[in-house]
Every structure is written in structure tokens, then in C-alpha cells.
Amino acid sequence: MAENDRQLDEKGMAHGPGVSWDELAAADSRQVPAFLLEDTYRELGSAPLSTDRYTSPEFFQREMDKMWPHVWQFAARDEELRNSGDVVVYENAGRSYLVTRQPDGSVKAFHNVCLHRGRKLRTANGSVGEFKCSYHAWTWNTDGSLKNIPSRWDFKHLDEQPLGLPEAEVGRWGGFIFIREEPGGPSLEEFLGPLPAHFERWKPEQRVTTAWAAKVVPANWKACAEAFMEAFHVIATHPQIMPFTGDANSKYNLYNDNVNLAITPFGVTSPHLAGNELDQQEVMDAFLKYNGRVVPKDTTITVPDGLSARKVMGDFNRKRFAEMAGVDLDHASDAEVQDALTYNVFPNMSPWGGFSPSVLYRWRPWPDQDHTLMEVRILTPVPVGQPMPAAVSMQMLDADAPWASALGVLGGIVDQDMGNLPHVQTGMKVSKNKQLHLGNYQEVRIRHFHQTLDKYLAD
Numbered sequence: 001m002a003e004n005d006r007q008l009d010e011k012g013m014a015h016g017p018g019v020s021w022d023e024l025a026a027a028d029s030r031q032v033p034a035f036l037l038e039d040t041y042r043e044l045g046s047a048p049l050s051t052d053r054y055t056s057p058e059f060f061q062r063e064m065d066k067m068w069p070h071v072w073q074f075a076a077r078d079e080e081l082r083n084s085g086d087v088v089v090y091e092n093a094g095r096s097y098l099v100t101r102q103p104d105g106s107v108k109a110f111h112n113v114c115l116h117r118g119r120k121l122r123t124a125n126g127s128v129g130e131f132k133c134s135y136h137a138w139t140w141n142t143d144g145s146l147k148n149i150p151s152r153w154d155f156k157h158l159d160e161q162p163l164g165l166p167e168a169e170v171g172r173w174g175g176f177i178f179i180r181e182e183p184g185g186p187s188l189e190e191f192l193g194p195l196p197a198h199f200e201r202w203k204p205e206q207r208v209t210t211a212w213a214a215k216v217v218p219a220n221w222k223a224c225a226e227a228f229m230e231a232f233h234v235i236a237t238h239p240q241i242m243p244f245t246g247d248a249n250s251k252y253n254l255y256n257d258n259v260n261l262a263i264t265p266f267g268v269t270s271p272h273l274a275g276n277e278l279d280q281q282e283v284m285d286a287f288l289k290y291n292g293r294v295v296p297k298d299t300t301i302t303v304p305d306g307l308s309a310r311k312v313m314g315d316f317n318r319k320r321f322a323e324m325a326g327v328d329l330d331h332a333s334d335a336e337v338q339d340a341l342t343y344n345v346f347p348n349m350s351p352w353g354g355f356s357p358s359v360l361y362r363w364r365p366w367p368d369q370d371h372t373l374m375e376v377r378i379l380t381p382v383p384v385g386q387p388m389p390a391a392v393s394m395q396m397l398d399a400d401a402p403w404a405s406a407l408g409v410l411g412g413i414v415d416q417d418m419g420n421l422p423h424v425q426t427g428m429k430v431s432k433n434k435q436l437h438l439g440n441y442q443e444v445r446i447r448h449f450h451q452t453l454d455k456y457l458a459d
Contacts (some may be wrong), residue, residue, distance in 0.1 A: 021251035021263050021339075029311055030333040035198050036263065036341075040253040044447045048435035051428035052262065053450070054220040063250045067347065067456040068093035069181040072191045074349040074362060075099050076177045079208050079391040085142055090179065092364045096120055097168055097179055098131065100142050110144050110165035131165070140165050140247065174204035176351075185385040193256035195343060201335075202353055206325070207379040209391035210357070213406035216399065219421035221348065221365045221372040222449070223428075226401050227417050228342065228350055228361055229445040231264045232391050236417050240342035242270035243278050243286035243397045244309070252444050257452040258346040260445045261353075266291065267310030272429035283309040290409060297408075313338050321355045326383035329355055344445060346452050357381070359410070370425060376414060377409060 022039075025032040053059055075090040081101040088099040089112060096112035098121065112120050114133040121131045121140075130147055132139040139148040144165040149155055169180040171188030173196055178188055181281050189196065217224055227233070234247035246265040253261040267287060269278055278286075280303045287309065288295050303312050314334030321337055322329040329337070332355050341353035350361040357380045366373035375394065382388055403411035403418065428436075438447055 009094040018246070018249055018274070018443045019268075019337075021246070021265055022078045022250050024246070024249065024265050024268065024310070025333070025335055028333045028335055029314055030331060032333040032335055033198075035194065035299065036335065039251065040255060041251075041441070042254060043440065044254075044444060044451060046438075046440055048437050049447075049450060051431045051434045051436060052075060054223050054425065055369060055429050058174065058193050060220075060365070061451070062457050063365075063453070067453060068095075070456060071183055071347055072171055072178040072180050072188050073347075074176055074345070075109065076170075077209055077391055078175045078205070079388050080125070081177070082388070082390055083127065085129055086125075087122065087142075088125050089122050094367075095181060098122060098165075099170075099179065102143060103426040107170050107177055108144060108171050110140075111168065114138055115163055115165070116149075127265070174199055176204070180355045191258055192345065193259045195255075195259050195345065198343075199351075199353060202355060202358075203381075204351065204358075204379065206382055206384070207358070208382050208389050209377050210380040211407060212375065212392055212394045213397055213411070214394050215397040215401070215403065215418075216366055216375055217372045217374050217418060217421055218370060219372055219425040220268075221363045222453075224303060224372045224374050224421055224423050225344075225348060225350070225361075225363045225423060226449070229344060229449070230439075230443050231260065231262065231340075232439060232442040233420075234270065237420060238413060241290050242273055244268070244283050244291070245270055248272060248442075250442070252441060254444065254448050257455065259445060260344050260448050261446060262340070262342045263335070264340040264342070265310075265335070266340065267308070267313050267334070271421055273306060277333050280307070280312075286311065287313060290413075310334055310338070317356060321381070324357075324383070325355070325381035326385065348447065355381075376403070376410070378407070378410075380413070 022037065024373040025037060073092060075097065076088040076099045080088050081099065084101050085101045086101045090099050098110045098112045100108050100110065102108055112122060114121055114135065116133065116136055116138045119133055119134055119135040124199060130139050130140065130141055136152050141147045144167060146163040159415045169183055171178040173188060173192060231247040234242060236244060244266055246268040248271045249265050249268065251263040267283065269283055284301055284303050287297050288301060301312060301316055303309050311334060314337055317337035318329045318332050336354045337356055339354065342350060344350050348363045353360040357378050360377040360379055362375045364373045397403065397406060403414040405411065407414065
């Protein structure tokens with residue numbers, strides 16, 4: 001079959017050459033969860049996107065005004081706020097918030113602005129007993145109530161004014177803390193759709209941030225996010241992983257407006273290498289060399305005759321991740337201990353599913369349409385019965401510092417992605433026809449993302 005041919009599987013679903021991910025799942029050594037076997041892909045049309053969506057200051061301002069205030073945004077993890085008074089300064093889209101643990105264990109989020117002369121109350125994370133402005137010492141309690149105004153006699157005209165810190169809505173799920181600036185609209189549970197039910201099996205609340213790097217990327221925040229929404233780019237951007245990555249075998253599912261999923265199988269060779277077949281030991285050796293997220297450095301694994309690299313890696317990871325989490329994972333499928341189960345939560349969060357140490361992406365416009373603060377975290381299971389440790393701090397990388405310096409082999413993959421993005425942004429600015437053409441299947445998550453964005457901008 002030619003490389004560009006499409007096939008229809010037994011359900012009539014279009015996919016690339018070779019076996020589909022569903023066929024791999026059917027051959028799994030364990031039962032794959034039913035929700036991963038569902039086919040929720042749907043055709044969303046084939047119209048091109050305009051480059052103005054990424055380059056226009058006016059379009060960017062519409063996002064700032066009409067989208068960002070109305071969506072749930074991932075702001076912090078529970079392990080960043082372990083004790084009463086702990087505070088995370090979350091900044092995005094022209095706003096700054098104080099996300100604060102309360103004495104009863106709940107979390108509140110306040111606008112990080114002194115109501116006197118407008119100074120930010122805090123510029124860094126920490127642990128506090130109060131919020132005291134460094135300009136004139138106006139002070140609020142950590143529950144947002146006003147505590148003190150120096151020279152109160154001079155502000156009698158404010159006696160009837162509400163002077164508590166304005167709040168943002170807070171929602172919590174799976175160790176993640178979300179905020180929303182404007183009240184109203186779907187609850188967090190409604191916004192996330194099927195995501196909590198899917199992740200119940202993988203227990204994100206029992207994980208801790210063990211690595212966390214960030215860098216300002218000279219590209220639009222959507223362009224950065226979209227670089228991680230499809231496996232189509234592997235053939236040109238990450239050719240070294242093709243021996244063990246079924247890029248064109250990936251499965252794409254769409255759920256509600258805000259959630260979608262890509263499943264990219266590992267332990268199988270890319271269909272793009274047809275005619276250059278590798279034996280199963282060569283597949284395994286490539287996997288061990290380039291997949292540092294799931295395999296410790298310098299690991300060697302022999303694939304016995306008659307077995308596949310995918311099955312052998314599944315057995316290895318089931319045992320390793322069970323020991324890491326202090327649980328029995330004999331039920332875990334091969335897919336859940338090695339494949340990339342890459343979810344997207346609109347607008348700017350991407351948590352990976354599965355039982356392995358998982359990747360978590362976040363993208364924030366920083367500060368304009370031409371720059372993005374991109375973050376990559378690794379969430380590692382904490383053994384059952386052990387206390388939750390503190391999250392590591394975010395490591396801010398200089399412009400010329402490689403991601404690999406903070407994230408090892410995974411960072412090397414990200415460095416390859418970052419090699420594209422500045423040229424994507426400058427290329428879109430000089431595009432003659434100002435059009436971007438998407439694949440109907442492999443890039444459907446990008447179209448899904450933009451159709452959701454348009455619903456906010458149309459209001």
C-alpha cells in the first residue's frame with residue numbers, strides 16, 4: 001500500500017497505512033479500558049484556517065477579552081499548596097491571581113492587586129499569614145477579608161465600600177486546581193466532560209511534580225499547543241523515534257467541546273518505515289534509547305524469540321510502575337504502561353494518561369500573540385501510604401538553554417519541537433495566501449480546538 005493511502009478498519013474508521021491502534025489494543029496482553037476502545041472521532045470539515053488567528057493583535061485581544069475570562073484554567077497542583085497560607089501566584093492573559101490554601105484545606109483565588117493604589121500584593125509563591133502590600137501596608141487576611149488600612153482616619157469615605165479582595169472561582173479535580181475569572185457557565189465537572197472518569201483509573205491525585213521546566217517561546221500560544229496535538233510531525237521532526245513509534249497508527253478521539261485525546265502507540269515501528277523492517281530487538285533498543293519518560297537510563301531488555309517488543313516492554317513496565325506506586329498493576333494493559341495517551345483540555349492544558357510517570361503541558365500567552373510561556377512537568381506516582389512530598393519548583397530556562405538540560409531525553413524531543421515553532425510564527429506572518437490546511441483525521445484535534453475557540457469569540 002502506498003504511504004499516502006488511507007484504510008478503513010472494520011468499523012469504517014479511516015486511519016493511516018498499517019494496523020490501527022484499535023487492532024493493537026485487540027492484541028494487548030490485558031483488557032484495554034472500554035473508554036479507550038470507543039471511537040468518538042467525527043468529521044469537522046476541511047476549511048482552511050487563517051494565519052490571522054495566530055499573528056493578528058486584534059484576534060489576540062478578542063481572545064483576551066472574550067475567551068480567557070470565561071474558561072477554567074489549570075492554575076496549580078495540590079502539592080504546591082500543602083499547608084494553610086501557602087500561595088501560588090498564577091498569571092495569565094493579563095491577569096494575576098493569588099491561589100491560596102485555607103485553614104480548612106479548601107482553596108481560594110484572589111485577584112493579586114492592592115485595592116489602594118494598584119500594586120501587586122505578591123510577585124512570588126510562598127507561605128504567608130496575610131497579604132500585606134509593600135507600597136502602603138494595606139493588609140488582607142488569607143481568606144481575602146480586609147485586615148488593616150494604615151491611617152484609617154483618612155479613608156472614612158470607604159466605610160461603606162466592600163474592600164475584600166475580589167475572588168475568582170475555584171474548581172478542583174485529581175490534584176489539579178483550576179480557576180475561572182468570570183462566574184457562570186459550566187461547572188468544572190461539566191467542563192471536563194469524561195476526563196475525570198477516564199483518569200480515575202490512573203489516580204493523578206496520587207502524583208507529585210518531580211520535574212518542571214519552562215521557557216518563553218517566540219510563537220503564538222496556539223501554535224505551541226498544536227505542536228503536541230498530532231503525531232503527523234514525527235516523520236520530519238522526530239525521525240529517531242520512528243523505529244518504535246506508530247505515528248500513523250495513532251487514534252484520535254473527540255469528546256465534549258473542551259476535551260480530546262490522541263493515542264500514539266509505542267513498541268511498534270512507524271508505517272513510514274515500511275520496506276525497512278526492524279526486528280523486535282532493534283525496536284526495543286530504539287525504545288530504550290529515546291524514551292526516557294518510561295525507561296530508566298542505561299536499561300537493557302532482551303526480547304525473547306517469538307515475542308514482540310511491545311509485549312515485553314508492557315511486562316517490564318507493569319512490574320516497574322507497580323513497585324513505584326506500591327500497587328498491583330497486573331490488570332494494566334500494555335497500552336497504559338507505554339503508549340502516549342495525550343489528552344487536551346481547552347484551552348491550554350495537556351495531561352497524559354496511563355500508569356507511567358506522566359507528562360503535563362501548559363501554554364500561556366507571554367505576553368502577546370508572538371510569545372508563549374510553555375511549561376513541561378513530569379508527574380510521578382507517590383507510593384500508597386506515603387505522605388505527599390512538595391512539588392519541585394519551576395525551572396525557568398534562558399532563551400538559549402536546551403530543554404534537555406532540565407528534562408533529559410524528553411527534553412531533547414521538546415527541543416526538536418521548539419526548533420520548528422519560531423519559524424512557524426515568522427512563516428505565518430509572511431504567508432501569501434494566509435491559509436493553513438489541516439488533515440481531516442490526524443489533525444482533527446486542532447480543528448476541534450479552533451471550533452471551540454470560535455464559540456467563545458462569537459458571544
